[in-house]
Amino acid sequence: MGxxxxxxxxxxxxxxxxxxxxxxxxxDFHVDQGETLGVVGESGCGKSVSAMALxxxxxxxxxxxxxxxxxxxxxxxxxxxxHRIQQVRGNRISMIFQExxxxxxxxxxxxxxxxxxxxxxxxxxxxxxxxxxxEMLDLVGIPDPRxxxxxxxxxxxxxxxxRVMIGxxxxxxxxxxxxxxxxTALDVTVQAQILELMLDxxxxxxxxxxxxxxxxxVIAEVANRVIVMYCGxxxxxxxxxxxxxxxxxxxxxxxxxxxxxxxxxxxRLQEIPxxxxxxxxxxxxxxxxxxxxxxxxxxxxxxxxxxxxxPGHWVACGRVARGGA
Amino acid sequence: xxxxxxxxxxxxxxxxxxxxxxxxxxxERVYAVDGVSFELQRGEILGLVGESGCGKSTLGRTIxxxxxxxxxxxxxxxxxxxxxxxGDLKALRAQMQIIFQDPYSSLNPRLTVQNIVGDALKxxxxxxGDEVPDRVAAMLDKVGIHREKMRCFPHxxxxxxxxxxxxxxxxxxxxxxxxxxxxxxxxxxxxxxxxINLLGDLKKEFQLSYILIAHDVSVVNHVxxxxxxxxxxxxxxxxxxxxxxxxxxxxxxxxxxxxVPVLDPDKKKKRxxxxxxxxxxxxxxxxxxxxxRCFKAMEVCSRVEPLWAEVEPDHFAMCHLYGACQPR
Numbered sequence: 001m002g003x004x005x006x007x008x009x010x011x012x013x014x015x016x017x018x019x020x021x022x023x024x025x026x027x028d029f030h031v032d033q034g035e036t037l038g039v040v041g042e043s044g045c046g047k048s049v050s051a052m053a054l055x056x057x058x059x060x061x062x063x064x065x066x067x068x069x070x071x072x073x074x075x076x077x078x079x080x081x082x083h084r085i086q087q088v089r090g091n092r093i094s095m096i097f098q099e100x101x102x103x104x105x106x107x108x109x110x111x112x113x114x115x116x117x118x119x120x121x122x123x124x125x126x127x128x129x130x131x132x133x134x135e136m137l138d139l140v141g142i143p144d145p146r147x148x149x150x151x152x153x154x155x156x157x158x159x160x161x162x163r164v165m166i167g168x169x170x171x172x173x174x175x176x177x178x179x180x181x182x183x184t185a186l187d188v189t190v191q192a193q194i195l196e197l198m199l200d201x202x203x204x205x206x207x208x209x210x211x212x213x214x215x216x217x218v219i220a221e222v223a224n225r226v227i228v229m230y231c232g233x234x235x236x237x238x239x240x241x242x243x244x245x246x247x248x249x250x251x252x253x254x255x256x257x258x259x260x261x262x263x264x265x266x267x268r269l270q271e272i273p274x275x276x277x278x279x280x281x282x283x284x285x286x287x288x289x290x291x292x293x294x295x296x297x298x299x300x301x302x303x304x305x306x307x308x309x310x311p312g313h314w315v316a317c318g319r320v321a322r323g324g325a
Numbered sequence: 326x327x328x329x330x331x332x333x334x335x336x337x338x339x340x341x342x343x344x345x346x347x348x349x350x351x352x353e354r355v356y357a358v359d360g361v362s363f364e365l366q367r368g369e370i371l372g373l374v375g376e377s378g379c380g381k382s383t384l385g386r387t388i389x390x391x392x393x394x395x396x397x398x399x400x401x402x403x404x405x406x407x408x409x410x411x412g413d414l415k416a417l418r419a420q421m422q423i424i425f426q427d428p429y430s431s432l433n434p435r436l437t438v439q440n441i442v443g444d445a446l447k448x449x450x451x452x453x454g455d456e457v458p459d460r461v462a463a464m465l466d467k468v469g470i471h472r473e474k475m476r477c478f479p480h481x482x483x484x485x486x487x488x489x490x491x492x493x494x495x496x497x498x499x500x501x502x503x504x505x506x507x508x509x510x511x512x513x514x515x516x517x518x519x520x521i522n523l524l525g526d527l528k529k530e531f532q533l534s535y536i537l538i539a540h541d542v543s544v545v546n547h548v549x550x551x552x553x554x555x556x557x558x559x560x561x562x563x564x565x566x567x568x569x570x571x572x573x574x575x576x577x578x579x580x581x582x583x584x585v586p587v588l589d590p591d592k593k594k595k596r597x598x599x600x601x602x603x604x605x606x607x608x609x610x611x612x613x614x615x616x617x618r619c620f621k622a623m624e625v626c627s628r629v630e631p632l633w634a635e636v637e638p639d640h641f642a643m644c645h646l647y648g649a650c651q652p653r
Contacts, residue, residue: 042513157602158377187376187540189599192584196598214514217543217586240590258518260547262585263570269522269547272515275483291515 004175004208005031005054010068010078012046012053015061019280023049025232026067028306031176036202036209038223038240040216042276046232047212051178053078055093056085073175091121094169098181100161104153110137111149114168121172136167140197159190163197170201177202178210183218195222216259220244228252231287232279234306238313248315250294286318294319331502331534332365332388337397339380339387343607356606357383359558360397362633365502370528370535372549372566374542374581376603380558381538385504388536389421390414401502419449422495426507428487432479438465439475442493449498460497467530468493468523485516489523496527504536509544521548542585546570554578557606557614564640574642576621613645621646 012024024046031037039047052058054070054077070077073092077085089095094117097103105113114136115129124132130149137145140163153161162182169177179198183191199222202209211222219226220240227237228249236249247253257270274291277283283290289299296319304318315321339358346353357380365371373381386392388399390409398407406417425431432441443461446452452460462472468489470482479487488508495503508524509517521544528535539545545552545566552569554562554577562575573579580597587594599618604610610617616626625645636647 042515159602187603188542189376189580189584190602191586192596193598196596215586216514217588220588220590221586223590244588244590255515256588258515259588260521260543261588262543262546262582264547268525269518271518271522273519275485275516276513 002033003030004033004072006071007050007054008069010050010053010070011066012049012058012068013064013066015064016280021279022232022282023063023279024053027229027232027234029227029234029237031208031210033175033208034202034206035224036199036211036222038219038226039210039212039229040214040219040226041229042214044231044276044279045229047229048180050229051095051180051210051212054178055089055095056080056082057095087121090117090169090174091172092174093176093178094172094174095178095180096162096165096169096182098184100158100165100185101153103165104161106153109150109152110156110164114149114164114171117168118171132171133167136171137164139170139201140164140167141193142167158186159193162186162190162194166194166198166201170205170207173205174207176208176210178212180212181214182211184213184215191218198222216256228255231277231282233287233316234314235288235316236314237306238310242310242313246313248309248313248320249317250292250319251288254293286316298322329366330364331367331369331402332536333400334364334388335362335398335400337361337384337387337399338395339383339392340395353607356558356609358387358394359606359609361555361558361560362397363553363560363563365534365536367501368528368532368534369551370537370549372545372552373536373538373555374540374545374552375555376540376581378557378603378606379555380606381555382506384555385423385506385536385538389418389423389504391423415449419445419451419498420500421502421504422498422500423504423506424488424491424495424508427511428484428491429479429511431491432487434479437476437478438470438490441479441490442497445494445498451498461493464493464497465490467496467527483516484512485519488512488520492520492523492527496531499531500533502534502536504538506538507540508537510539510541517544524548542581554581557603557609559614559643561615561644562642564642568637568640572637572640574636574640574647575615575644576619576646577615578642580620613643 007029010024010027014021014023027050041047065078068078111130111133114133118124118129118132134145134149137148142148142163183194223240225239226243227234230251236252247256254272258272272291285300285302286304289295299318304316306314306316307321309315337358338360341355341357343353361384375381387394398405439458439461443457446457446460461475465472470489509520537545537548549566552566553560556577562578573582580599583594583597601618612628613626613631616622623645631643631645633641633643634647636642
């Protein structure tokens with residue numbers, strides 16, 4: 001598999017009254033062709049900001065791109081001029097968002113909204129674009145697409161709207177689809193429909209997916225590789241089997257133990273004590289040490305770097321690196 | 326009615342009338358809860374699962390009289406509480422409390438924690454004067470909030486802490502029944518476990534009974550003794566959590582269970598993918614409400630509403646597949 005996207009040392013800070021929020025603080029990752037990379041973490045860990053930065057969707061100011069390089073089809077996405085990033089957005093890289101209601105425009109028809117990107121990127125006429133929009137709706141499994149294409153977002157259910165978003169995102173055959181919590185707002189039976197649809201379409205057009213979610217179950221279902229983020233940094237990165245069967249970072253392990261498993265005994269869940277720290281007032285040393293069950297004195301001193309513990313399995317934990325885990 | 330049961334709900338209905346769409350047109354009805362019966366034993370946790378719009382929150386609120394029922398009866402400790410006068414209702418409320426989903430909007434931002442938690446004591450005349458801060462402090466200890474923070478306002482707390490405050494507010498009257506309406510769905514994954522464990526600890530300490538309303542099947546399954554599955558205003562299956570997990574009878578329950586993602590990438594489940602979306606409760610389908618999406622639908626399903634039957638001991642379902650069983 002070829003390398004599709006490389007991100008190196010991405011740092012995005014926000015300057016607010018209370019101080020500087022290091023939303024993303026030195027993140028490296030890559031996405032290969034045809035693979036699904038899962039990004040998992042709790043709210044405020046920087047997973048959405050990293051993804052939105054790739055398409056220059058972070059307002060600056062208050063945001064600031066402090067550092068970072070990307071490579072995607074020979075382009076550094078972070079520094080493209082506006083008209084050039086516009087050629088990438090919705091064309092080579094497209095994005096679907098969490099809330100399908102607020103991300104569709106209520107005053108335009110579905111067909112109009114899908115057709116816009118098609119006209120822009122493929123230079124088709126309005127009529128041809130509508131034809132293509134009907135095709136896309138059919139592809140994402142919306143019944144009676146010829147009628148639906150003329151309808152407005154409020155006439156569709158939540159699951160249908162998310163299908164429309166997916167149809168819109170895939171209309172220009174993107175190389176990379178960024179899905180930011182695509183099923184969080186949906187019911188679990190509809191979530192199953194949407195995930196199956198995404199994986200099915202991924203095979204058809206061989207695209208890569210960057211799947212951002214806080215739901216570990218969704219990650220287990222769809223991802224090939226996983227990165228776990230905490231406080232703006234990657235704490236663990238490995239293939240999906242290692243993450244679930246051999247998690248090395250204490251945060252990953254505790255996170256997995258804190259989720260109720262269907263079918264497991266009703267034993268006490270393992271809690272992660274405390275809360276995620278404020279990003280403008282991070283603890284010294286490892287970000288996770290105040291909540292970590294395995295923290296040692298040394299964890300308060302030095303912020304651990306990512307180390308490759310096993311081939312392809314990277315962990316940022318001082319104790320693991322010293323063989324103390 | 327069973328002797329030991331704390332709460333008994335019989336044929337409960339709640340229909341909401343919609344505004345007229347035309348001047349002289351009829352007012353349409355939302356059949357939010359449409360004939361629900363169950364019993365809750367003392368010390369039991371009954372989970373109520375279903376997808377958005379199935380009426381599970383409306384059911385919880387109707388039991389508490391936060392919404393007046395359209396039809397049906399509610400018994401609490403053997404006493405019919407359906408048509409209580411306002412004064413009696415107030416006394417009853419000390420026995421039944423609710424914990425809400427959103428810890429941000431369910432606490433008054435202008436009140437201190439002491440007022441939020443303690444005002445109920447004054448309202449119900451259970452404590453007054455200097456006693457209130459002591460009682461509040463003791464309760465805050467129980468839910469894991471520092472008593473020094475009693476004079477703080479809600480915005481000074483994180484989401485998980487606010488949910489703890491909401492729990493303290495519900496518990497301070499020493500109720501017998503608590504309805505938890507999606508108590509953890511607004512919280513981060515690592516905080517959810519804290520709140521779930523806290524609810525479990527408090528149940529033991531105060532001998533509480535819970536009705537736990539949630540859309541997350543794994544949370545409900547982890548906590549509950551029995552689970553009721555709702556679909557479009559009706560309970561379609563009711564069984565112990567183990568039975569429901571290992572032997573779901575109703576096709577909807579089977580699909581719901583199979584749709585829950587497993588935390589293991591090597592175990593790919595055989596998934597039942599349902600077609601379409603939940604129909605509108607304004608116009609529920611005739612016959613069995615699930616038949617348009619059902620993968621086992623028969624001809625009879627679109628015509629006749631199935632009966633609520635005890636298919637196996639203590640395992641109830643409402644489905645024509647089990648129609649040969651004795652109706653209850």
